[in-house]
Amino acid sequence: MPVERESFLRELAGQRQWWSRRSPVNAGIVERLEADLSSGSPIWFRRLQEAYEDRSFANDYEASALLIVSLHHRRLSGGGNVLVDPAGWLNGAPPEFWARLRHAKLQANDPERSVGWLLVGCAALMPQGLPFHLVDMGTSAGLTLVGDYLPRDWSLKRPDGSACGEPPRWRDSPYPVLSTIGPDAEPRLLSDPRARLWLKACIGPDEDKRHAPFDAAAELFLRLEKSPGGPRLERCAYAAMPEFIRSRFKPHAEEGLLVYNSQATDFLADREYRSLEKGLARVLKPWGDRGFWAELELPRDRTSKLHQLRVHRWTEGGFESRVLAALTERPGEIVIEEGWGFVRPLEPRRAPRVTIEEPPKRMEPGIYKFENPWIR
Numbered sequence: 580m581p582v583e584r585e586s587f588l589r590e591l592a593g594q595r596q597w598w599s600r601r602s603p604v605n606a607g608i609v610e611r612l613e614a615d616l617s618s619g620s621p622i623w624f625r626r627l628q629e630a631y632e633d634r635s636f637a638n639d640y641e642a643s644a645l646l647i648v649s650l651h652h653r654r655l656s657g658g659g660n661v662l663v664d665p666a667g668w669l670n671g672a673p674p675e676f677w678a679r680l681r682h683a684k685l686q687a688n689d690p691e692r693s694v695g696w697l698l699v700g701c702a703a704l705m706p707q708g709l710p711f712h713l714v715d716m717g718t719s720a721g722l723t724l725v726g727d728y729l730p731r732d733w734s735l736k737r738p739d740g741s742a743c744g745e746p747p748r749w750r751d752s753p754y755p756v757l758s759t760i761g762p763d764a765e766p767r768l769l770s771d772p773r774a775r776l777w778l779k780a781c782i783g784p785d786e787d788k789r790h791a792p793f794d795a796a797a798e799l800f801l802r803l804e805k806s807p808g809g810p811r812l813e814r815c816a817y818a819a820m821p822e823f824i825r826s827r828f829k830p831h832a833e834e835g836l837l838v839y840n841s842q843a844t845d846f847l848a849d850r851e852y853r854s855l856e857k858g859l860a861r862v863l864k865p866w867g868d869r870g871f872w873a874e875l876e877l878p879r880d881r882t883s884k885l886h887q888l889r890v891h892r893w894t895e896g897g898f899e900s901r902v903l904a905a906l907t908e909r910p911g912e913i914v915i916e917e918g919w920g921f922v923r924p925l926e927p928r929r930a931p932r933v934t935i936e937e938p939p940k941r942m943e944p945g946i947y948k949f950e951n952p953w954i955r
């Protein structure tokens with residue numbers, strides 16, 4: 580579907596607004612491209628239309644955001660100072676720039692977005708005494724998978740703006756996670772310098788508060804992935820994810836399953852999202868109240884421009900869902916909504932089996948990296 584001038588101008592206006600709070604450099608670039616496109620039909624826009632002719636976009640920002648990220652990527656790869664006169668540079672951009680854009684994907688990987696699964700792990704599974712498997716769908720380079728090893732710097736607020744107490748064991752590190760796996764259509768390996776450069780380009784050039792945490796999380800990930808129970812990435816498209824999860828994890832009475840996605844299902848068309856929903860319902864049903872699907876995403880109906888934490892669980896014939904938290908305009912701040920009772924077990928959990936031969940099970944942090952026979 581061709582990218583139309585008017586809709587692209589609307590996208591650029593949205594991008595300008597979005598970057599203005601985060602990266603004045605990117606906001607300035609967008610402003611210059613907007614002015615150039617408003618006043619005529621520049622060569623760069625025709626090249627962009629050609630590059631995108633076989634693509635369709637499920638949301639109203641990916642087409643323009645990819646152009647901004649590609650400019651930053653060019654600069655990081657030593658392609659000159661493309662940020663000073665972006666429209667002029669784009670008009671003479673070499674064919675390989677447009678060829679790369681043709682297949683490029685937005686893959687910003689923000690370790691801060693692990694806050695969603697940490698909250699659900701803490702509130703839903705740890706109080707039940709359940710160690711759990713974590714699956715992060717659309718994980719990019721997997722930095723959200725290692726959130727339990729990172730500092731808990733989020734500021735938790737109540738809806739009225741007052742400080743919210745932290746859930747018990749919020750600061751444990753690591754959490755009692757049995758296995759961590761991140762499927763993605765195109766996983767990005769941090770050990771590959773080209774992949775790492777693209778991920779860095781997804782962060783604004785002057786977003787100083789994001790570059791250092793990204794680098795620290797990346798180094799941590801590279802260390803952890805070498806350990807036997809460490810995080811794993813796998814190539815898998817959303818359409819195949821329910822089966823991917825079902826085939827790897829067999830329901831177990833003393834384990835939980837936490838399926839997560841953040842800023843990733845926004846790249847699915849409505850039809851694809853509904854099919855994912857149906858597939859995950861089938862996968863989570865046999866886990867009963869030990870299985871959760873949590874999403875930190877923009878609401879699909881765009882009733883808010885901020886990410887919401889929506890938690891789904893299987894009850895009596897289908898998924899029940901609640902929005903239990905939302906990010907705010909301030910980086911690192913999250914509002915904890917009312918209604919977390921929703922994640923309590925449906926029936927009181929029986930204590931783990933204890934016999935004379937088997938000592939009581941305790942959930943001390945950091946001791947759950949044992950082999951699990953159900954994982955292939």
Ligand SMILES: C[S@@+](CC[C@H](N)C(=O)[O-])C[C@H]1O[C@@H](n2cnc3c(N)ncnc32)[C@H](O)[C@@H]1O
Pocket residue numbers: 684685686687688689690692716717718719720723762763764765766815816817818840841842843844846847
């Ligand atoms: C913006 S990144 C988000 C990464 C990470 N979840 C986070 O919050 O930082 C979106 C990811 O979704 C993946 N993705 C998009 N469409 C997909 C699809 N149809 N199947 C699998 N992964 C997909 C992309 O490859 C990309 O790595």
